[in-house]
Amino acid sequence: MPERIYLDYAATSPLRPEAKAAMEEGFRIWANPSSPHAQGRKAKAALEDARERIKAALGWDGELIFTSGASEAASLALHSAKAGARLVSAVEHDAILKAAPEAERLPVKPDGALDLDALGEAVQRERPLVAVQHVNSETGNRQDLDAIGAIVRDAGGWLLADCAQSAGKLSIPDCDMAILSAHKFGGPIGIGALLLKDYAMLEPSGGHERGYRRGTENLPGAMGMAAALEAAGNLYVSGMVQRKLAELAECARKMPDCVWLGDDLADPTPYISALATRQMSATAQVMRLDMAGIAVSQGSACSSGTMKTSHVLEAMGFDDGIAPHVIRVSVGWNTTARDLDRFISIWTELAEY
Numbered sequence: 001m002p003e004r005i006y007l008d009y010a011a012t013s014p015l016r017p018e019a020k021a022a023m024e025e026g027f028r029i030w031a032n033p034s035s036p037h038a039q040g041r042k043a044k045a046a047l048e049d050a051r052e053r054i055k056a057a058l059g060w061d062g063e064l065i066f067t068s069g070a071s072e073a074a075s076l077a078l079h080s081a082k083a084g085a086r087l088v089s090a091v092e093h094d095a096i097l098k099a100a101p102e103a104e105r106l107p108v109k110p111d112g113a114l115d116l117d118a119l120g121e122a123v124q125r126e127r128p129l130v131a132v133q134h135v136n137s138e139t140g141n142r143q144d145l146d147a148i149g150a151i152v153r154d155a156g157g158w159l160l161a162d163c164a165q166s167a168g169k170l171s172i173p174d175c176d177m178a179i180l181s182a183h184k185f186g187g188p189i190g191i192g193a194l195l196l197k198d199y200a201m202l203e204p205s206g207g208h209e210r211g212y213r214r215g216t217e218n219l220p221g222a223m224g225m226a227a228a229l230e231a232a233g234n235l236y237v238s239g240m241v242q243r244k245l246a247e248l249a250e251c252a253r254k255m256p257d258c259v260w261l262g263d264d265l266a267d268p269t270p271y272i273s274a275l276a277t278r279q280m281s282a283t284a285q286v287m288r289l290d291m292a293g294i295a296v297s298q299g300s301a302c303s304s305g306t307m308k309t310s311h312v313l314e315a316m317g318f319d320d321g322i323a324p325h326v327i328r329v330s331v332g333w334n335t336t337a338r339d340l341d342r343f344i345s346i347w348t349e350l351a352e353y
Contacts, residue, residue, distance in 0.1 A: 002293055002342070003293070004293045004294070004295065005293060005294045005295065005339045005342060005343065006295045006335075006339075007294060007295060007296050007329050007330060007331060007335070007339065007340075007343060008295045008296055008297050008328075008330055009184075009271065009330040009331055009332035009335070010137050010140075010165060010184070010271075010272050010297070010328060010330035011297055011330070012183045012184070012189065013183060013184055013185060013186045013187075013332045013333065014186065014332070014333075014334060015183075015186060015187070015188060015224075015228075016186035016187070016227070016228045016231050016333065018227040018228065018230070018231040019182075019186060019187050019188060019224035019225070019227045019228040019231070020224070021227070022220075022223040022224045022226065022227035023188060023220040023221070023223060023224040024220075025220075025223060026046065026219045026220030026221075026222070026223040026224065027220050029042060029043050029046050029219060030043075031043040032216055032217075033046075033047045033216075033217045033219055034208055034216070034217070043219055046219060046223060047066075047217055047219050047222055049226075050219075050222040050223045050225065050226040051064050051066070051222070053226040053229075053230065054193065054222075054225060054226045054229055055195075057226070057229040057230050057232075058167065058172050058195070058229065059171065059172060060172055060178075060195050062195060062196055062197040062198065063195070063196050063197070063198065063199050063210075064193050064194070064195055064196075065193060065194045065196070065209045065210070065212050065213055066191065066192075066193050066209060066213070066217055066218065066221075066222055067191075067192045067193055067194055067213060068190055068191065068192065068215075068218070069181050069182075069183075069189075069190060069191065069192040070093075070095060070162070070164040070179050070180065070181035070184075070192050071095040071099075072192065072213075073179040073180065073181075073192050073193060073194040074093075074095050074096050074099045074131070074160075074162065074179050075095075075099040076194050076202070076212070076213065077129075077131075077160050077177050077179065077194055077196075077202075078096070078099045078100045078103075078129070078131065078160070079099065080202040080203045080205065080212070081129050081158065081160075081177070081201055081202060081203075082200075082201060082202065082203060083127045083128065083129035083157070083158055083201075084125055084126040084127045084128050084129070084157075085103075085104065085125050085126075085128045085129070086100045086102070086103035086104070086128070086129050086131070087103060087104050087106055087119075087122055087123065087128050087129070087130045087131070088100055088103045088104070088105055088106065088130075088131045088132075089105070089106045089108060089114050089131070089132050089133065089143075090105045090106060090107055090108055090311070090315035091108050091112060091133065091136055091138075091139075091311070091312045091315050091316070092131060092132070092133050092162065093133060093137055093162060093164070096131050096133070096162060097311075100131070103131070104122060106118055106119055106122055106130075107315070108315055108316060109266070109316075110264065110316055110317045111141070111264060111265055111266040111316075112136060112139055112141035112264075112265050112266055112312075112316050113141070113143065113144065113266035113267070114132060114143055114144075114148055116147060116148070116151060119148065119151055119152075120151050120155075123151060123152055123155035123157050124155060125155075126156075127156050127157055127158065128152070128155065128157040128158075129157065129158050129160055130148070130152045130157055130158070130159050130160065131160040131162060132145065132148055132159065132160070132161060132162065133161075133162040133164075133165070134161050134162060134163045134165065134166040134170070134173060135163075135165040135166040135169075135170070135269050135272065136165070136272075136312060137164070137165050137272070138272075138274060138310060138312045138313070138328060139261055139265060139268075139272070139274045139312060139313075139316075140262070140265070140268050140269045140271070140272030140273055140274065140330075141265040141266055141267060141268060141269070142166070142170070142266075142267040142268070142269050143266075143267075144266075144267070145159065145161055145173035145174070145175060146173065146174060149173065149174050149175055158176040158177065158201070159175040159176050159177070160175065160176065160177045160178070160179070161173050161175035161177070161178045161179070162178075162179045163178045163179055163180055164179055164180065164181040164184050164192075165184060165272065166269075167180045167181075167184070167185060167229075168184070168185025168186070168187075168228065168229050168232040169185065169232070169269075169271060170269075172195070176196065176197050176201065177194060177195060177196045177197070177201070178194070178195040178196075179192070179193075179194060179195075180192050180193040180194075180195065182221065182224065182225035182228060185228055185229065185232050185332075185333075186228040186231065186232065186332070186333050187221075187224050187225040187227075187228035187229070188220070188221045188224040188225065188228075190218060190221055191218050191221030191222060191224070191225050192225075193225075199212065231333075232333070237270055237271050237331050237332065237333075237335060238337075240337045241331055241335050241336070241337060241340060242270045243337075244337050244340035244341065244344070245270060245273060245331070245340065247340075247344060248260075248273070248275070248329070248340065248343070248344050248347075249262060249263075249273070249275075251344060251348055252275050252277075252351075255277070255348070255351050255352070257277060257278040257279055257351075258275065258276065258277045258278075258351050259275065259276045259277075259322055259326075260273075260275050261273075261274040261275060261276070261326065262274070264316075271330060271331050271332065272328065272329075272330045273328070273329045273330070274326050274327070274328050274329075275326070275327060275329065275347075276322050276325040276326040276327070277325060277350065277351035278321065278322070278325055279350070279351055279352070279353055280325065280350055280351070280353065281324055281325055282298040282324060282325050282326055282327050283298060285298075285325075285327050285347075285350055286298050286327060288350055289327075289343075289346060289347065289350070292346050294342065294343055294346060296327050296328060296329050296330075296343075297327065297328045297330075298326075298327060298328070310323060310326070313326065329343065
């Protein structure tokens with residue numbers, strides 16, 4: 001039986017061996033980093049070393065607060081920032097939308113790009129906090145955060161960049177705060193961070209992490225996160241994998257009743273792709289591919305597992321003839337060209353069925 005193929009890196013990435021080794025070392029430093037004794041001080045030193053290594057790997061010269069992941073980082077920023085109105089794009093991850101349910105939602109254009117004219121009008125209020133996902137987790141579209149940040153800063157606001165799908169793959173954009181998730185780039189599950197220019201931007205809540213987060217610090221996770229980022233380097237997916245994705249795109253374009261969503265995006269990224277065939281629902285495609293030993297995700301279903309249309313595709317104006325048929329293929333640090341060859345072969349058979 002062929003070895004299973006994993007093409008769902010946008011959900012979570014396999015743990016890098018460097019991260020695993022770093023975590024094993026962290027488990028040997030078993031003390032609480034907040035304890036004052038010698039063991040605690042040793043653990044604290046390792047934690048601070050991991051903090052500085054992560055900042056260095058990202059080129060971030062501000063502050064870093066460790067969290068349990070991207071969802072907690074988003075909640076911390078949106079609930080504790082000393083800012084005014086909360087504004088979020090209409091295509092944000094559910095974690096952002098649920099952390100700020102009363103936030104004004106900013107429209108996007110059909111290509112997924114934030115409507116900058118609408119943003120310019122919306123930020124005309126006292127120090128708004130604007131949350132925008134750097135790379136969309138369903139479509140792979142990258143937002144122009146340089147242009148967005150300039151508009152937000154000119155209005156005296158702060159930009160919160162959700163970098164869960166871009167950290168370790170793309171450079172951190174010019175922003176005031178950024179959300180990270182280690183398991184998206186080959187680090188461990190259960191650790192993330194909030195980057196911020198200054199601690200004074202948040203209301204302290206007491207506890208650890210300079211008084212901005214409660215709960216004992218996850219030292220093995222922090223060490224694994226640092227090692228994964230350092231291992232990521234500047235190349236997330238190989239040139240061969242990118243060429244295979246281009247082959248997949250060309251196959252989808254040539255086949256009747258198939259759509260390669262990257263053709264409709266403002267700035268598609270090379271590691272998250274969305275495609276559709278009207279011949280089969282997304283649910284059926286995911287199930288058939290799983291039976292064939294290939295793991296992908298259903299890009300048109302919301303995270304709750306219901307079958308309602310994706311709010312991302314809905315905000316972009318995709319009609320009901322396509323949205324329920326969209327699947328997401330996401331690649332990562334150990335995806336091979338052979339993996340994609342097999343996917344192309346099997347998916348093409350499904351699309352022609």
